[in-house]
Amino acid sequence: MPPTEVAVHDPTILAQARAILDACRSGQEMQQAVLDAVQRNETWRGRQCINLLAPEAPTSPTVRALLASEIGTRAAEGHIGVVQRWFAGTKYIDEVEALCVELLKQAFNCRYADHRLMGSMLGNMAVYYALAEPGDVIMTVAQPFGGHSSNRADGPAGQRGLKIVDIPFDPVELTVDLELFRKMAPLVKPKLITLGLSMTLFPLPVREMKDVIQEWGGRLFFDGAHQAGLIAGGQFQDPLAEGADVLTGSAGKTFGGPQSGMMMWNDPALTVPLTQAVFPVLAATHQVNRVAALAVSAAEMIAFGRAFMAQIVRNAQALAAALDRRGIPILGKHKGYTATHQVIANVRQMGGGLDVAHLLARANMITNKNLLPHDAPEAWDRPSGLRLGTIEVTRLGMKEPQMDQIAEFMARVLVEKEPADSVLEDVIEFRQPYQTLYYCFDNGLPA
């Protein structure tokens, strides 16, 4: 008997790919199969969809071009400098990387930054490696309140052997329950607390929590994967200024850069442990093309961040209010819906987040299912919520009136139950005039 196949990836989709390759008569045809799939995505997602995924951002033409640049074929492991590198020939690479570090420091108004992490997931691992030991107790936010797996048992935090206690979270105010935290924290004396939210609507009490844990020398880590651009653009709280010891971010979310990790801090005592957690622990060749693209996106953020991020938040608030007016329940209404790029809808009555997201996708509106505070963490596959983000629509030059139109398209599908196919044509037509990216040196600000 042949051994049973074990697949984590969907076996049907893998079988389809094998069938495509089996039908090819040459390697070049196989290459063409890949190019065709990429092109289909570009035409659909890149030109015809209203992309409302909160962790996605389209990058400027310059950033895109840099991702294909020659420098990305060069090996440069180690730290910046002649002696700290393994390879010779890196003088211009050193220059690019140093520009990136200095631009990140300017963008985040901080003393130290690291540019070599491929993603925020690795940034979080670097923090857990540098600032905690296996067996230490840490406190992080659970998934139904927006917490991310990287800070939980199944991600880097758990795999580092850390004991995780939940930060108490208020399901109505959608922020930390500070009163309860003040009672709980001294009982477990966490070495580290992490504020890391993928569902993020309102500021968190960074300073107040740091004051509590400082008593036993606890550190506060702000995983700002989602909020990094808002922070750099001065449109959200500034965690480092409020007492966070380390800030990580995903450059491909609100920061509007290449998919990439970033790590920032101020305390010189953390420089050696954090930097050495990046190399030699987590990164060797670290994609210098990505570093160059990250550097340019930091320059874009310095120049355009304030205007770009302010419009992102105004658009999110406008989209939330427009959906609410049309009968789609939105979280945080009593607090003005949102202070970030995100809007969270409770779509339990409309079939739940999974079905609603796939229904909207048939009308070219791309969103994602999301756990809500009353969901059990195990319900991650069929949660009640839907998460929307306004990064891409904003960078395409859309403003408040367009948010109202998008809400109308969504309501036609979800409230008026119009067939998705009949809304599809209108969505494609609506999207047609928005094909240019703004808030970058290539195109500047939309009028």
Ligand SMILES: *Cc1c(COP(=O)(O)O)cnc(C)c1O
């Ligand atoms: C997206 C996210 C991450 C992971 O970031 P990547 O850059 O995709 O690796 C980590 N933490 C939080 C809170 C996130 O939302």
